Amino acid sequence: MSNLVTMTIASEAFLLLSFIIIILSTKNPKRNVLWVILFIIGAAPHLYLAIDHVTNDYMDANIGLGLAFMFTWVYSVAAFIIAIILLVKKKRDNNISQEQ
Incomplete structure (x- = not known):
């Protein structure tokens, strides 16, 4: 279980970074709301399934958790x-603006 917590924290930290x-590189502050919503869309399934896996004792492999990790990793790479x-x-x- 500690490996799951470590991987979850690392995955979410990379997504957050x-x-x-x-957000720091955009010039339009109104667009930051869109980026926050997209962050929540990327982080929510992963966090939900990780918490679900910890609270419930599954006898078999949790395929949904693996898919959530893969989704978060692909989403993180695309965001990066x-x-x-x-x-x-x-x-x-x-x-360009400094040269002129």
Whole structure:
């Protein structure tokens, strides 16, 4: 069970880090609400199934928990790629404005 808790915390932390980078690199504060909603969509299934697995004693393999981990990891990688793209775009825009 401790391995499950460690993996859950690590997965959610990477997802949170990706969305923090996205929020810090966007210029429009109204759009941050959209990013928070997308973060909740990505984090909620994983947290729900991890808590469900800890509270219920399953005799067989919990396939839903594995799928939730995979969904969160793919979602985290996609969010991290978007964060890197937005960060590079923001730096490029700042360099262009400083040159003029």
